[in-house]
Amino acid sequence: LLSVTKMFTALILSCLLVSSIAAESTESIGVCIAGQCPDGYECLNEECVVISRTKRGTTCPKDEVIGECIGNLCPKGFRCDGDHCC
Numbered sequence: 001l002l003s004v005t006k007m008f009t010a011l012i013l014s015c016l017l018v019s020s021i022a023a024e025s026t027e028s029i030g031v032c033i034a035g036q037c038p039d040g041y042e043c044l045n046e047e048c049v050v051i052s053r054t055k056r057g058t059t060c061p062k063d064e065v066i067g068e069c070i071g072n073l074c075p076k077g078f079r080c081d082g083d084h085c086c
Contacts, residue, residue, distance in 0.1 A: 060086035 028047040037048035060081030074085035
């Protein structure tokens with residue numbers, strides 16, 4: 001049970017790290033209005049942001065994986081390969 005708790009904690013911390021890095025690469029233009037944003041923007045955390053999406057690749061070496069993709073997004077400079085950012 002303790003090892004499962006440690007694994008879950010590591011997973012949550014990894015997701016938070018990737019999401020905080022990904023959040024830095026977004027540019028907000030203001031709050032969402034009724035959950036809507038102009039074309040080219042998405043409502044994320046109640047703000048309209050431009051998110052640079054990267055295409056899914058197929059050649060991500062295991063030693064280059066930095067974490068899981070969140071909503072098919074990775075931090076700037078990384079790409080989503082399957083479900084992992086590298």
